Amino acid sequence: MKINIDMKKLLLSILTLVAFASSSTVAQTTKIDVNIKGYNDSTLILGYYFNQKMLVKDTTTINSNGSYTFTSDQKLDEGLYIIYLDDKSYFDLLIGADQDFSVTTSKTDLLQQMSISGSAESADFLAYQRFLVSKQKEAEPIQEKLKVSNDPQTKKALQDQIAALSSDMKSKYETTINKHPDSFLSIFLKATQEVAVPQMQAPANSSNPDSAVQRMRYDYYKAHYFDNFKMDDDRILRTPLFAGKLDQYFKKVVLQMPDTIIKESHRVIAMANGNYEMERYLIQHLFNMANESKQMGMDAVMVSLGETYYLSGHADWVDDEFISKLQERVDKIKPNLLGQTAPDFKMQSYTEEYYKLSEVRAEITILVFWEPECGHCEKEIPKLNDEVWKKFKDQDIKIIAVYTQWEKDPWVEFIHDKELTEWIHLYDPHNRSNFRNNYDIYSTPVVYILDKDKKILAKRIGADQIPGFLNHYFKLN
Incomplete structure (x- = not known):
């Protein structure tokens, strides 16, 4: 090899x-x-x-x-x-x-x-490896014949041969794990087995039986996904299987919704059942996955895991510096999580008028933080005007553009040059609104989409993604 x-x-x-x-x-x-x-x-x-x-x-x-x-x-x-x-x-x-x-x-x-x-456990793993290799070699020519065969009887005979090989491998697996109960070999081999989903029948009153069965099978698979993993035994960490299996569950099996992932993260961590090393690994891995995710809304997962396991003092393996930085990060993210009411502010426009966010009436408010000297803003702000404002302005939306700097002239010049005068343009020259902390503004541009009650529907979304989001929103509402 x-x-x-x-x-x-x-x-x-x-x-x-x-x-x-x-x-x-x-x-x-x-x-x-x-x-x-x-x-x-x-x-x-x-x-x-x-x-x-x-x-x-x-x-x-x-x-x-x-x-x-x-x-x-x-x-x-x-x-x-x-x-x-x-x-x-x-x-x-x-x-x-x-x-x-x-x-x-x-x-x-x-x-x-x-x-x-000198080690029956190690020797039997070697024997199991060899057995699988030999059965795979036997299966290869049969599978090749099966691909090209059109004769029903021949296909049936080939399928029976494959089934017999599968039965042999299952028998070898059961013999090996029964010979070494509770051993690492047994734990490892069990972890290589996929969960078998039983046949299911839709309820008699189901309007769509196929869809009902599909959902029942998914629910069963999700509930039993880790059945073959001994989640309170840290020996399984030292295999090539576990991390990939964990990632697949949270990225492919679980619905990619923050509340669902939060619930499942806590459920899976609890499976460690007090095993220190396993619990530590699960907490670190799931926290890092959420923290590094580019998917909108996953910061809520990071906040939940951070507060539950790190900021609570449960994670005794991290130092004070980590805790301090995490607390600062959570404090900045928490006020602007999806579903939260956007922090209110009062700012002045370039025409010296004052606006309060909560008093701006619209079905949808697009709140964008930007500055004309930002290279990315130079591209995104005109695109926001052409692809969003001009196409949706008749559907009760407003754009509030917050200038993040203080020099008024370049800001006003950009507004007029790019014909953005139909927007509400605000700035905070005396830094009274604390918008940088409240909206976690460390770069520009940053876009938030708010509903009529100023609850956050989306955030950190690109101008080219907004039309699709708004079309979907208005279709549902």
Whole structure:
């Protein structure tokens, strides 16, 4: 097997790696003898999977006999490890409870020539890998024939062969996990299995049975998505499966609505059931996912997780500086979350009139913060006029454009040059409204869309996205 990996970067990561230590580690020794025939006087790296990455645990130079012994005064955290060779070939090595064992293989075929003695759990994982590879090889020609076959009897015979292979793999899976109950091997193999959704029947009074069954199947799949993962066991973190499975749930399975994601985030975190490392990982991962999201409204998820787990003092792994910065960020975001009433303000126009946001009457108010010297504003503001104002001004909308600076002349000149005089143009020369904090203005342009009650419907939306949003809104209302 081959993997494209920069060995220099991998070696360099040793200098910065901080091992994700399990609270269950006990003071026992680890001794793993590795012998690779035909491979000597070269670099050997022991790595492990974590958070969709492969991290380095140890590195050494294998001797002239192709041998090396990994030793440690403490047991390694159980998980799926990787042995890398400097020609970029590698093999997976399951390290479970038994950590005094030997691995022998040959450079010519790392997997098929491998043998493991001293750890039944590791050896049975190797046997399971080989079994799957052999069944996949058997299935390939059958699947190719199935693609081109047009004869019903032939197709049926080929499908029966595939079903028999699937049955063999299922039997091997069940035999392996039953032989090692509660082991890391059992936990890992169970996690590789997809949730089986049972056949369902729509209620008798359903007006659209197909749609009802589809919804029932979705609800079941969502509710049972993590059934095959032991969520209160942090050993599952050290596999290539968990982070991807978690991301898929929150990005593909769960409806992309802030309230739904907030509810599901708390539900999934609770599945850790007090396991410190698992809970810590889930909190960090879901918080970072929300914080880095470009999707509108996901800042509400960040605020909820931040307040519940970080600002409450629950997350004891972060320092005071992080808490202070997070509190400041939450204070700026919270007043302008979707669904909140937009913070009121009173500002003056370039014609010396005063306007209060709450007193501007319109079905839709588009509130834009901008400045003429901003390169992006020079493009977006005229586009907002041409693509939004001119097309929707007869549908009871108003545009309030807040100038974020103080020099009046360039502002007024831009308004007239771009023929924006039908908008309401305001500014706050004495900084009395606190709009920068209330609306989280750290760059321009920033657009908010408000309903007739000045509740925030959308924010940080581009001018080219607004027509579609307004068409949808007016269609529903």
